């Protein structure tokens with residue numbers, strides 16, 4: 001068990017080094033000066049003459065971007081130049097708020113729907129139609145009605161988080177073992193006690209699976225949403241650096257998006273473990 | 280109303296078929312009664328409707344027709360007066376052993392203090408030999424231990440009547456014997472009224488005062504009521520030495536193997552009155568070979584076979 005972990009870690013490291021090596025080889029400077037000159041001209045035009053951007057950045061350059069941004073993650077030099085932690089913080093705040101609102105709606109509603117076969121059927125067509133809509137398709141409507149890009153971003157997170165949680169909660173509640181319900185019935189347990197002490201714990205693993213899926217989607221969507229509405233956030237950062245043609249920064253931001261997404265998923269994995277019971 | 284504690288009258292259950300048409304009833308014309316302190320077992324082939332009857336008595340399911348009365352009151356919906364031990368133990372896996380029993384106890388006596396609940400539950404878990412496992416989760420217990428928690432949970436609410444659905448069905452023979460002994464002890468000490476389903480003829484003879492024999496479904500009925508006439512202070516080890524034991528056992532096995540399928544159809548009514556199923560005491564019959572005796576005493580089943588041929 002231990003040895004397989006160790007072996008896997010060694011192989012992971014080798015794969016990483018291989019990847020970096022291949023990247024390095026592929027981005028070795030070419031001899032064609034004319035192209036480089038044109039690029040330099042273009043770079044100068046974009047006001048970034050100091051930074052050399054000869055094609056795809058080599059790993060070393062990207063590494064420098066990592067060092068630069070991670071060394072001071074909290075600086076704030078005006079609207080277009082903020083530290084990475086601040087940008088991530090804005091994104092996480094939007095995701096957190098939208099997700100939290102979605103939990104407030106989806107879990108109680110899913111609970112009620114799951115308890116009643118009638119309501120489950122009645123809500124089903126709406127869920128089926130609304131679920132496959134790309135969350136970004138809501139953006140124009142949200143911007144028009146909410147009149148605020150920040151609130152619209154939160155709304156988009158809300159709307160994309162709600163479906164997996166709603167469906168999983170309803171499914172989890174509807175498929176609580178008949179036996180457990182019958183135990184509660186023979187004990188004349190009142191509805192509130194039954195909901196919180198029997199149905200909720202029984203359905204909790206399924207509900208948390210829904211939350212985990214929702215959080216994954218929300219983190220995917222926030223980047224796109226922030227690219228669209230601009231202002232702050234990691235998505236805006238990516239877009240801004242692309243406009244500056246600062247590809248090392250873009251690659252750095254992409255990596256950060258991946259790492260934060262992984263951490264979020266790990267948190268929900270832990271929560272899932274906490275509520276999972278062994279039969 | 281009569282003095283019987285539990286009365287079942289003309290009970291019938293028909294499930295709707297997939298196409299909405301009514302199926303033939305699983306059982307009909309079920310009449311029987313149980314007195315206070317009596318231990319009644321019901322045996323019959325799989326699918327004849329035993330669980331359905333128990334669920335109706337528990338109030339978990341509604342009968343198509345007929346009534347059940349307990350303590351002179353109609354059975355309507357589940358009640359804390361009837362404790363149920365489910366076939367598959369039905370413990371909540373996210374609660375500890377103590378938590379499972381406490382959940383039941385708090386439901387019955389919401390005003391009790393934490394300490395009192397704990398003490399009460401621990402006492403009943405002690406009784407089933409699980410005093411050391413209070414804080415374990417059900418997943419950490421063996422099948423027999425889980426079933427014992429289920430029994431403790433049902434006993435702990437001190438119901439007027441216990442309903443047991445094949446409580447030992449999933450257990451190996453050795454564990455089953457141990458728990459049977461425990462149940463026997465508890466019941467002898469508490470004079471609990473019990474209705475129990477079992478597939479095990481020996482178990483029924485060991486535990487029961489009366490055994491209801493159910494014929495095969497559909498249209499299942501109570502075919503006979505067998506009184507277990509052996510003294511009440513039975514033990515699993517000693518029961519085999521009683522000459523009555525084999526007579527009763529042969530009678531039950533003969534019913535299950537040969538006669539249980541002969542009670543369906545109109546011709547059965549010629550020899551069988553479902554409203555007053557015959558009460559038999561095979562243990563007190565003379566030393567005749569039981570199977571032969573029955574064949575000559577009961578011409579009707581053969582009549583039916585003759586008709587079928």
Ligand SMILES: Nc1ncnc2c1ncn2[C@@H]1O[C@H](COP(=O)(O)OP(=O)(O)OP(=O)(O)O)[C@@H](O)[C@H]1O
Nearest residue numbers: 294295305323324325326327328329330331332496
């Ligand atoms: N919910 C249901 N819908 C339709 N038919 C059902 C339903 N529940 C039970 N039945 C039918 O009723 C009959 C009796 O079922 P029941 O579970 O009471 O049998 P049983 O005597 O307890 O059998 P076993 O000994 O195998 O537990 C069976 O034929 C079964 O197919």
Ligand SMILES: [Mg+2]
Nearest residue numbers: 329330331444
């Ligand atoms: Mg059954």
